[in-house]
Amino acid sequence: MQFDGRHLINGQFQAEGNETFQVANAATTETLNGAFTLALESDVNKACELAAKAFPIYSELRLEERAIFLETAASEIDGIVDDLVARIGEETGLPEARVRGETGRTTGQLRLFAKVLRRGDYLQARIDTAMPERQPLPRPDIRQYNQALGPVAVFGASNFPMAFSVAGGDTASALAAGCPVVARAHSGHPGTAELVGKAMVRAVEKCGLPAGVFSLIQGKGHHIGGALVKHPAIKAVGFTGSLGGGRALCDAAASRPEPIPVFAEMGSINPVYLLPRALEANAEKLAEGFVTSLTMGTGQFCTNPGLVIAAKGEGLNRFKAKVAELISNAPAGVMLNAGTLNGFNKQQDKYRNEAALIGEGPSAENRARASLFGADLADWAGNETLHEEAFGPCSLLVETATDAQFVEATQKLEGQLTATLWGADAELESYQPLLNELSRKVGRILVNGWPTGVEVCDSMTHGGPYPACSVAGSTSVGTRAIERFVRPVSFQDMPDTCLPAPLKNANPLSISRLVNGAPSTDPIA
Amino acid sequence: MQFDGRHLINGQFQAEGNETFQVANAATTETLNGAFTLALESDVNKACELAAKAFPIYSELRLEERAIFLETAASEIDGIVDDLVARIGEETGLPEARVRGETGRTTGQLRLFAKVLRRGDYLQARIDTAMPERQPLPRPDIRQYNQALGPVAVFGASNFPMAFSVAGGDTASALAAGCPVVARAHSGHPGTAELVGKAMVRAVEKCGLPAGVFSLIQGKGHHIGGALVKHPAIKAVGFTGSLGGGRALCDAAASRPEPIPVFAEMGSINPVYLLPRALEANAEKLAEGFVTSLTMGTGQFCTNPGLVIAAKGEGLNRFKAKVAELISNAPAGVMLNAGTLNGFNKQQDKYRNEAALIGEGPSAENRARASLFGADLADWAGNETLHEEAFGPCSLLVETATDAQFVEATQKLEGQLTATLWGADAELESYQPLLNELSRKVGRILVNGWPTGVEVCDSMTHGGPYPACSVAGSTSVGTRAIERFVRPVSFQDMPDTCLPAPLKNANPLSISRLVNGAPSTDPIA
Numbered sequence A, B: 001m002q003f004d005g006r007h008l009i010n011g012q013f014q015a016e017g018n019e020t021f022q023v024a025n026a027a028t029t030e031t032l033n034g035a036f037t038l039a040l041e042s043d044v045n046k047a048c049e050l051a052a053k054a055f056p057i058y059s060e061l062r063l064e065e066r067a068i069f070l071e072t073a074a075s076e077i078d079g080i081v082d083d084l085v086a087r088i089g090e091e092t093g094l095p096e097a098r099v100r101g102e103t104g105r106t107t108g109q110l111r112l113f114a115k116v117l118r119r120g121d122y123l124q125a126r127i128d129t130a131m132p133e134r135q136p137l138p139r140p141d142i143r144q145y146n147q148a149l150g151p152v153a154v155f156g157a158s159n160f161p162m163a164f165s166v167a168g169g170d171t172a173s174a175l176a177a178g179c180p181v182v183a184r185a186h187s188g189h190p191g192t193a194e195l196v197g198k199a200m201v202r203a204v205e206k207c208g209l210p211a212g213v214f215s216l217i218q219g220k221g222h223h224i225g226g227a228l229v230k231h232p233a234i235k236a237v238g239f240t241g242s243l244g245g246g247r248a249l250c251d252a253a254a255s256r257p258e259p260i261p262v263f264a265e266m267g268s269i270n271p272v273y274l275l276p277r278a279l280e281a282n283a284e285k286l287a288e289g290f291v292t293s294l295t296m297g298t299g300q301f302c303t304n305p306g307l308v309i310a311a312k313g314e315g316l317n318r319f320k321a322k323v324a325e326l327i328s329n330a331p332a333g334v335m336l337n338a339g340t341l342n343g344f345n346k347q348q349d350k351y352r353n354e355a356a357l358i359g360e361g362p363s364a365e366n367r368a369r370a371s372l373f374g375a376d377l378a379d380w381a382g383n384e385t386l387h388e389e390a391f392g393p394c395s396l397l398v399e400t401a402t403d404a405q406f407v408e409a410t411q412k413l414e415g416q417l418t419a420t421l422w423g424a425d426a427e428l429e430s431y432q433p434l435l436n437e438l439s440r441k442v443g444r445i446l447v448n449g450w451p452t453g454v455e456v457c458d459s460m461t462h463g464g465p466y467p468a469c470s471v472a473g474s475t476s477v478g479t480r481a482i483e484r485f486v487r488p489v490s491f492q493d494m495p496d497t498c499l500p501a502p503l504k505n506a507n508p509l510s511i512s513r514l515v516n517g518a519p520s521t522d523p524i525a
Helices: A041-059 A063-078 A081-092 A096-119 A169-177 A190-206 A223-230 A243-254 A276-299 A314-328 A338-354 A377-381 A404-411 A425-429 A432-439 A479-485 B041-059 B063-078 B081-092 B096-119 B169-177 B190-206 B223-230 B243-254 B276-299 B314-328 B338-354 B377-381 B404-411 B425-429 B432-439 B479-485
Strands: A007-009 A012-014 A126-128 A142-148 A152-155 A181-184 A214-217 A236-240 A262-265 A271-274 A307-311 A356-360 A371-376 A394-400 A416-422 A442-447 A486-492 A513-515 A518-520 B007-009 B012-014 B126-128 B142-148 B152-155 B181-184 B214-217 B236-240 B262-265 B271-274 B307-311 B356-360 B371-376 B394-400 B416-422 B442-447 B486-492 B513-515 B518-520
Touching (some): A007 A041, A007 A190, A041 A142, A096 A169, A096 A479, A169 A181, A169 A479, A190 A214, A236 A479, A243 B243, A271 A314, A314 A356, A371 A377, A394 A404, A479 A486, B007 B041, B081 B190, B169 B479, B276 B425, B307 B404, B404 B432, B432 B442
Parallel strands (some): A152 A181, A307 A394, A486 B442
Antiparallel strands (some): A142 A486, B126 B142
C-alpha cells in the first residue's frame, strides 16, 4: 500500500509545508511506509474556507440527498475494508476481527444517520398557527425547526481509528446535520486516515457535492488543533481523547471572539458495583466477565472498567482470588503506540505505589500487563492519584463495609460515561438510592453486563457530566448525537412558498410535527 | 409597601453582610423606600449548598408535582399584581398596562411549562428493546430520557423585571426541568425582586418542597455574580443582558475546574429589510409601524429594530420623510434607570458623529429622545461603531443600491435574535437567497411584522448565533428553553421496577416514546 501523505483539501492531495512524520508498527516498533505531512496554518485555513463556502449549499440540500451521500460514504468505506484491516493492524495493533467489527460499526453509523434524516424527527418541526382573533393581541403563525450549525472540526481518537475518527460518529452526525467537516487525523494512524479520507472524497465527488464538504488534515502536535478550533468558519468541535487534550480545545474555543461549543468525550473510569448477593452467588463468573472486559482490546476503551466497588466479605474474597488467577494468565497486550504504553505504565506504577496489588499478568517487552489493585474506601476517597484513569488493562478495587458506603463512594466520583451494577433483581430494588445517585453522575447505567461495548442506537447516551464529556447535555454515540450540530430557527408569518420543506403546509416530507401542541403528520389546512 | 431588603435563603430573609443599596424612581430620580443588602460570598454559598441539597429531592418529584408547583407559583404571582404595578412603575418607569401584560406573560409561562411537563415530550423518552438473538452480538435493552442537569443560577434582566427576571423564563424552564434555582436579582429593581421572591417562597412552602429549590440573592456589582457562577453546585447559568456582562459570565464559567454552560441572551440590532415593492406601496404605513416599534417601551427591548436596510429610491425617500415627521412628535421617554439612559445617550452621540441624522424627537431632561440616522452600505460596513447596539429608541438606516447588496449587508452582520422582511408575497419569493442567508444569521425571521413582541409558544426561538446568544443551539423563550437544563441518561438492561416512570414498560405517564425507531404511546410487551 502506498500513501501520498498530504492533506485532502478541495478533493485533492495538497500541502503547504513539506515537513513529514512517520509512524511505527504498534507490535514490532518498525517504521511503517508512508511519510505524512505536518499541516501548516495555511492548510487549515484553506480547508476551513472551503467548508464555509460549501456550507450554504450543503446545508440546503434536500434531506434525501444528504442521506444518499451518507450511504455512499458507507459503501466507499465498506469497499476498502481489506486495506483497513492491513493498515490498522500495523498502525494500532488492533486485530482483524476488531477492525472488521469497527468498520461495520462505522458504516452502520453513517447508514443509521441516513435513516434519521428520512425519519426527520431530529428537525423537531413545530408549528403554531395564527390566531388572528386572539385577545388582547393576535397570535402570528410561528414555525420552528432545527437547522445546521455550520462547519465542524472533528478530531480523531487514537483508540478507535474508524468509529471515532475521520468518518466516525462525530463526522457522521455533523454531516447528517448539514455541517461540512474538517477532520484532523490522529497522528497515531495517519495511513488509516488517508484511506478513509480518500473514500470520503470519492463519496463527495460521486454525489456531486462541493469539495469543501469534507477535508482531512494530517499533523502532529498541538498548534494545528488550536488553529483549527480558532478559525472563524468553524462553529463546533467534536473530540474524543484525553482530558488534557479535550480541555485545551475547550479553553481555546471559549476564548474565541465568537465562542463555540466543543463536544469533547474525555476520560472515564466507569465504576462497576458488585452488590453482595450477586457477588455471593456468582463471584467466579463475575471475575471471568470482569477480566474479559478489563483486558479486551488491551483495556483501551473509554468504557473500560477502571474501578470496582464491592462489599467486603467471603464473596469478594472469592472474586479477588479468581481475578488474581485469571489475570496471572492474561497475556500482556499490544498497545496502540509507544506513547500510550508509556503513559499506561506510568499510571500503573502510580497505582502500585498507592494501593495493594491483587493480581497481575505476566510482563513482556513492549506490551501492557493487566493488573488489579485494591484499596479501602477511606484510602481511595482522599487519594487523587487513585481517581485518575489508567488508560489500559488496569483497574482498582475499592472495598466497602456498609451499603451506605456505596452511595458515599459514588459521591466522591467525578462525572462518568458509565456505571455498572451487578445484582439480583430483588437486590437492585433495595439499592434505589444508589441508582438515583448514579443517574446524576453518569451517562449510562448498566445492569448485569459490562460497560465495554457501546450500542449505536436511538437510545444510547455516550457522555455524562464533566469530565466524561465537556457538554453534559449531549451524546457522541447514538442518533441524538446529531443534536450537537443543529440550532432552532423560527419563521413568523412566512409565506408557504418561502418556508423550508419541513415546515410547509403540505408537509411534503411526511414527518411528525408538533402542531398547536400535539404531534401530527397532517398537512396544515 | 415595606421591604425587608435581605436575601431569601432557606425560605427566609437573611444576610451575612449589612451594607445596603437603594434605588431611585426611574421617572423622578427620587430615592425609593427599601434598603437592599449587598450579598457576600457566604450568602451565595449558603444558597448554592441548599440548592445542591434540594436537587435530588426536587428532580425526583413526579412530573405532576412539579407541574402543580409551577402553577402554584403562577397563582402566587398573579395575586400580587397590584403591588407589582406600583413598585415596577417606580423602579423601572414601565407603565401599568405593560406591567400587567408582562406579569400575565410570566405566569402564563409558568403554566405553559406545567403543560409541557404533563405532555412529557421534553423527556425525549426512547426505548430500544433487547434483541437476544441478534448476530454477531445480542442487543441489550436500552432506554433513554432527559434528566435534570443540576442547580441553575439565573441572572435577572434590567428591561424585563418580570418575564426575564426572578420568576421569568429561565427560572420557569429550569424549575420545570427539575433544577433548583438561585436567582440573582437585577440591581435595578430589587423591590420587585423581593415581591416575586416572596411569592416563589410561598409556592415552595405550599407544595412542601425543600427550601433550597428557590433562593433570591440581592446585590450589585460583579463579584457576587462571579461567585455564583463559580460555585461547584451550580451546573448551568441563565442570563439576559448586555454583551459585556454575558461574556464575563461565559468566561468565568469556562474557566471553572468543571466548566458549565452559560445561556446568555445578549445584544441584538434586529435588522429590518424593506423590499422595494413593499416600500413603494406602503412607505408611510411602514414608517408608522417602524416608529411605533422603535419607541415602544422607550426602545428597551432585545428585539428593538436597531437597523433598517432598504433600497434607495422614491419609496425610501417617502419612508424617511414620514419617519422624520413621526419621530419629531414622539415624546422623549423614561428609561429604566440613570445608567441605561446615560449609556443610551453616549451611543446615540456616537451614531450622531458617524452617520447622518434623518429624524429626531424632542429632548427632555432625564428622558431618552428617539432618533433615526442614515448611512450608505459602504460607510456602515466598515464602521464598528455603527454595528454596536444602541439600547433605546435609536436606529440606523442603511441604504442599498442593488438587490445583491441586501445579501452583502447581511453577511456583515453578527448573529441576531431576529430579522424582519417587509415585502409582497411574490416579491419575497425572489429574495430566497436573502432569506437563506438570514436563516444562518438569526434565531427568528419575521415577515411583514415588527420584531418587538415575542410570542411564548412551542415554536418560538429567542436566541441565535453569537452574540445574540452564547449558545446558538438554544432558545430562552418558548417551550424548547427547557432543553437547556436537561441531559440524556441511558439505562441498559435495567429491571422495570428500577426504571424511572417515563421509561417503564407500562408507560404510566402515557407519553409518546420512540420505541425501536417509531413513535408510540403503547406499553412495552
